[in-house]
Amino acid sequence: xxxxxxxxxxxxxxxxxxxxxxxxxxxxxxxxxxxxxxxxxxxxxxxxxxxxxxxxxxxxxxxxxxxxxxxxxxxxxxxxxxxxxxxxxxxxxxxxxxxxxxxxxxxxxxxxxxxxxxxxxxxxxxxxxxxxxxxxxxxxxxxxxxxxxxxxxxxxxxxxxxxxxxxxxxxxxxxxxxxxxxxxxxxxxxxxxxxxxxxxxxxxxxxxxxxxxxxxxxxxxxxxxxxxxxxxxxxxxxxxxxxxxxxx
Amino acid sequence: xxxxxxxxxxxxxxxxxxxxxxxxxxxxxxxxxxxxxxxxxxxxxxxxxxxxxxxxxxxxxxxxxxxxxxxxxxxxxxxxxxxxxxxxxxxxxxxxxxxxxxxxxxxxxxxxxxxxxxxxxxxxxxxxx
Numbered sequence: 001x002x003x004x005x006x007x008x009x010x011x012x013x014x015x016x017x018x019x020x021x022x023x024x025x026x027x028x029x030x031x032x033x034x035x036x037x038x039x040x041x042x043x044x045x046x047x048x049x050x051x052x053x054x055x056x057x058x059x060x061x062x063x064x065x066x067x068x069x070x071x072x073x074x075x076x077x078x079x080x081x082x083x084x085x086x087x088x089x090x091x092x093x094x095x096x097x098x099x100x101x102x103x104x105x106x107x108x109x110x111x112x113x114x115x116x117x118x119x120x121x122x123x124x125x126x127x128x129x130x131x132x133x134x135x136x137x138x139x140x141x142x143x144x145x146x147x148x149x150x151x152x153x154x155x156x157x158x159x160x161x162x163x164x165x166x167x168x169x170x171x172x173x174x175x176x177x178x179x180x181x182x183x184x185x186x187x188x189x190x191x192x193x194x195x196x197x198x199x200x201x202x203x204x205x206x207x208x209x210x211x212x213x214x215x216x217x218x219x220x221x222x223x224x225x226x227x228x229x230x231x232x233x234x235x236x237x238x239x240x241x242x243x244x245x246x247x248x
Numbered sequence: 249x250x251x252x253x254x255x256x257x258x259x260x261x262x263x264x265x266x267x268x269x270x271x272x273x274x275x276x277x278x279x280x281x282x283x284x285x286x287x288x289x290x291x292x293x294x295x296x297x298x299x300x301x302x303x304x305x306x307x308x309x310x311x312x313x314x315x316x317x318x319x320x321x322x323x324x325x326x327x328x329x330x331x332x333x334x335x336x337x338x339x340x341x342x343x344x345x346x347x348x349x350x351x352x353x354x355x356x357x358x359x360x361x362x363x364x365x366x367x368x369x370x371x372x373x374x375x376x377x
Contacts, residue, residue: 050311074316075311099287131338
């Protein structure tokens with residue numbers, strides 16, 4: 001497999017990040033694979049593809065706080081993206097197999113990379129299903145996700161189209177997920193998130209975590225690897241459209 | 249082993265077509281194999297009644313284990329009914345994919361469109377079981 005490694009430590013607005021990941025998914029259908037590591041600037045609240053955001057989150061309060069929002073192409077629930085390393089893998093589905101096998105393979109690499117930094121990361125066992133309207137992403141781990149003890153360190157989601165998949169997720173450098181509960185209408189389940197900083201007792205820079213993950217991926221996934229820039233896009237499409245963000 | 253009823257028609261993308269009492273109307277859903285591969289279904293997004301579909305049009309999406317997958321029209325035609333029960337209980341797709349877990353009913357133009365679909369034996373070979 002031919003892998004392109006894209007590292008963007010500077011951060012981008014949410015709609016740019018989602019448009020780039022979506023573009024990588026389309027490119028992956030041509031038989032190439034991408035591994036992207038990036039940040040968010042400004043910080044951004046993302047909703048899952050099917051999440052009932054209109055009913056669940058207080059749009060006026062989000063606006064009053066000046067929070068940026070975007071809706072992901074992938075499933076799952078809301079995530080506050082601030083001090084984190086976000087990863088995206090877009091590749092032909094044959095690379096890792098089934099949906100569950102893909103989660104396991106990618107989370108296994110991330111957990112291994114975090115352990116090289118001293119984080120006691122493990123993968124969660126099977127969990128009961130959670131509906132898109134059931135609260136924040138980091139309120140509970142899904143099966144195979146990366147945890148420290150019982151708390152969730154990495155939240156991920158997937159979309160599959162044609163012969164390819166996109167899986168992306170947030171590796172929390174510092175935990176700020178309580179913000180999701182702060183903009184939730186009514187009672188919200190408490191966050192079960194943890195972070196690299198909480199696990200190690202110090203803040204680890206983006207470059208250190210991204211470097212460890214890139215090394216682990218190159219070691220685990222055979223093929224040729226090259227570093228490349230993100231695909232040039234002049235239109236962010238639906239991801240810049242509030243009608244998409246607040247579609248339900 | 250997945251359940252692959254011999255009376256149904258299939259696609260390589262794991263949708264099925266089931267004939268109904270009305271020869272012009274077919275029920276569409278995803279196969280037992282597909283629901284098993286996806287895992288616990290938590291949401292199914294279906295189209296509006298009246299939507300006109302050509303073969304392989306995306307008619308909706310399904311979410312399981314935080315993964316979103318497209319649903320493709322196995323036959324051309326008009327959506328005449330959607331399974332509104334899936335809004336309240338999407339796990340019907342897992343529990344009874346060929347029965348209560350159907351997704352849309354489509355008015356087909358001609359029975360000849362069904363000939364382009366896979367037989368149960370073809371589909372079984374396709375999924376390698």
